[in-house]
Amino acid sequence: MLKKGKKALALMLALTLMSSGCGKTETEVTDYGQISDSEVESSDSSSGAVEESSGKGISDMLGGTELEASKSFEIAGVNASVDVAYNAKDLKNLSVYKVDSISEDKVDEDAIVKSLLGDSATLISATDGKKYLKTDDDDSSYVINTGLWILYHNDVKANYFSGSLPLDTDDSTVFLHVYEGERNQIPYELLISYSKNFNELIVSCYPKKLGAVVGNEDLEDLYYSCPDGLFYYYTNSLVTFDLEKDMSDRPNACTMSADEVNETVTNTLKDMGLDVPTSAIDPYINVHDVNIPEGQEPKRLEALFFNNDCLDSVNLDGAIRDGYMVGVMGSLNGINIMQDTEKIDSEADQLSTGAFYVNDSGAIGLDVTSKYIFQETVTENATLLSFDEAMESFTKEAAENLTSEDIERANQKIVNFNKINLVYFPVPTENANEYLLTPAWSLEAQNSNYQTIARVLISATDGKFIKVLHDED
Numbered sequence: 001m002l003k004k005g006k007k008a009l010a011l012m013l014a015l016t017l018m019s020s021g022c023g024k025t026e027t028e029v030t031d032y033g034q035i036s037d038s039e040v041e042s043s044d045s046s047s048g049a050v051e052e053s054s055g056k057g058i059s060d061m062l063g064g065t066e067l068e069a070s071k072s073f074e075i076a077g078v079n080a081s082v083d084v085a086y087n088a089k090d091l092k093n094l095s096v097y098k099v100d101s102i103s104e105d106k107v108d109e110d111a112i113v114k115s116l117l118g119d120s121a122t123l124i125s126a127t128d129g130k131k132y133l134k135t136d137d138d139d140s141s142y143v144i145n146t147g148l149w150i151l152y153h154n155d156v157k158a159n160y161f162s163g164s165l166p167l168d169t170d171d172s173t174v175f176l177h178v179y180e181g182e183r184n185q186i187p188y189e190l191l192i193s194y195s196k197n198f199n200e201l202i203v204s205c206y207p208k209k210l211g212a213v214v215g216n217e218d219l220e221d222l223y224y225s226c227p228d229g230l231f232y233y234y235t236n237s238l239v240t241f242d243l244e245k246d247m248s249d250r251p252n253a254c255t256m257s258a259d260e261v262n263e264t265v266t267n268t269l270k271d272m273g274l275d276v277p278t279s280a281i282d283p284y285i286n287v288h289d290v291n292i293p294e295g296q297e298p299k300r301l302e303a304l305f306f307n308n309d310c311l312d313s314v315n316l317d318g319a320i321r322d323g324y325m326v327g328v329m330g331s332l333n334g335i336n337i338m339q340d341t342e343k344i345d346s347e348a349d350q351l352s353t354g355a356f357y358v359n360d361s362g363a364i365g366l367d368v369t370s371k372y373i374f375q376e377t378v379t380e381n382a383t384l385l386s387f388d389e390a391m392e393s394f395t396k397e398a399a400e401n402l403t404s405e406d407i408e409r410a411n412q413k414i415v416n417f418n419k420i421n422l423v424y425f426p427v428p429t430e431n432a433n434e435y436l437l438t439p440a441w442s443l444e445a446q447n448s449n450y451q452t453i454a455r456v457l458i459s460a461t462d463g464k465f466i467k468v469l470h471d472e473d
Contacts, residue, residue: 050096050379050438050461058091061384065089069391075415076404082391082443084420091422092333095279096379096461097437099372099426102201104194106373108273109177115271116190116205116363117181124178124189126168133165133178133189138208140189142222146204146367147176150193173197184361186212199371203272206365211305213364214253214320219305222357222365224325226290227298233311243302246315252302253322254359258283261324261358268356268363269328276329276374281356285327301325303357303364323359329370330354331424332437338423339371344455344471372426372437382439384460390441393463398443398456401465409453409471410445417456419444425457425466440466 059065067086074080100106113121124130133139133147147165151158154174158166169176174197179190183205191204211219225231231241241247256264262281269276284298292298303323310319331337357365385393398417407415421442426435439460445453457466 050382050436052379052381052383056381056383058093058384059088061386062088062091063386063388065091067387069388071391071395073395073399075399075402075407078404078407078410078415079413080395080398080407080415080417080445082394082417084391084418084443086387086420086422088387088422090334093381094333094335094384094439094460095277095377096382096439097277097332098375098378098429099435099437100375101199101426101433101435102194102370102373103199103433104196107192107194107201109192111271111273112192112203113179113190115268117179117183117188120181121179121190122181124167124180126166131167133167135163139165140206140208142206142210142365142367143178143189143191143204146202147178147191147193150174150176150195150202154195154197180208183207183364201368201370203366203368205363210365213359213361214305214322216305216318216320218307219310219318219320220307222303222305224301224303224355224357225299226288227284227286227301228290228292228296229299230290231302231304231316232288232290235311239311241316243304243316243321247319247321250319250321252324253320254303254324256324256358256360258300258324261326264358264362265326265328265356268366269368272368274368274370274373277332277377279333280329280331280374282327282331282334283324285330287327303359323357323364326356326358328354328356328366328368335422335424335439337437338425338440338442338457341426341467342469344452344469372435375434378436382461384439385463390458390460390463394441394443394456394458397458397463397465402454402456402468406454406468406470407445409447409451411447411449415445415453417443417445419446422460423457427459427466 065088067088070083072081133144135141135144144163144165148158148160151169152160156169156171156174167178174193174195176191176193181188187208188205189208193202207213209217210222211217225243229242229244231243233239262278262283265281266278283300301324302321303325304319304321306316306319310316354368355366356363423440423442424437425440427438428435440457441460442455442457444455447453452471455469458464459466
């Protein structure tokens, strides 16, 4: 975590804002409560469900954990190669999920408001005389900055660093509805937004005064430690605190186990009308890609309440550890859900992760971004091609499906695909706005100017070509 003051910290929160076998076995279906049994039965024949792995582990299917491939081929008469390495030691077995893309008519705003603020909720309207949320008026800086990011993300004109959020954006492509009310007798603000530009729902809910959660309103900030157990911030230089050592006299006041925290998050999301699989909740999310020493298990992300005086002290004097943060709907089974599905869009990835803070009193703060409504798990443990088979399939599929236009940014003799990642990608079914979130290999080639030539996605289950993406101009 690189901390550059309250606004940057809150903005960061908004950004976090994840072919073998012994014959086909019966597909296991887990229904997330969005469709009826009859609809499940009628869709089985056309669901495109991936074959179950018949009990094989993922490293057995892939052919190991330290994976490498080097192959040559051609694209539209141009020499090409794939030279990649992938470490699969932390991979879990992967499922395939049927989802619908979210739309404005599927957003149950009443359920969200009721679940988070109950009967205390009141809509804050610009027509009531209050035209802005302002930090100077003790409105939540976290909700304000999430709202400002949404406006920026959707190209809505606003003063993004003013510390105030307009309540009337006068833009037909995105709505922002803000409510105030109470949770656990503490004043909260809740923002609900839907963007037609990205088919994206965003919910942000935080106390107006964060420190009220721990009984000290002077503690103005809330953030989390990383899975290496360290808490990072940045002023003139990067400084770290080891919470177990530096705050050994102040253990985490939250008594909840990881399973209990996950259950709280799952139930809260369900009450909000966002029923998701447990694989979409990550208590060890590594947002900032910190290095976990070999042999050390990742640690839970602790919620820390603090202010600038705490940061200026030797041992975070006055800071309070109370609760945990978990990532929500940015990944499944530990691999990222690819958000940019039409073009390579850095802004799409910036809103791909949700943050959920929980302590013994329940959910105390959250930023949730959702592009999909989960319908069912169609394959519990999907069969994957071996890595060598997948890369061999990649060379054939790329050669057959890419054209000279797809590699027009190439400025070297060989188009070299040397960046690889395993992701979940929404593969369309024959039904409108319905997809299978399927494990896919994403391979990327860059030119000598470090510009992406093409990002190619193939299914990790059968090696078939899915899509080619290019940088936005």
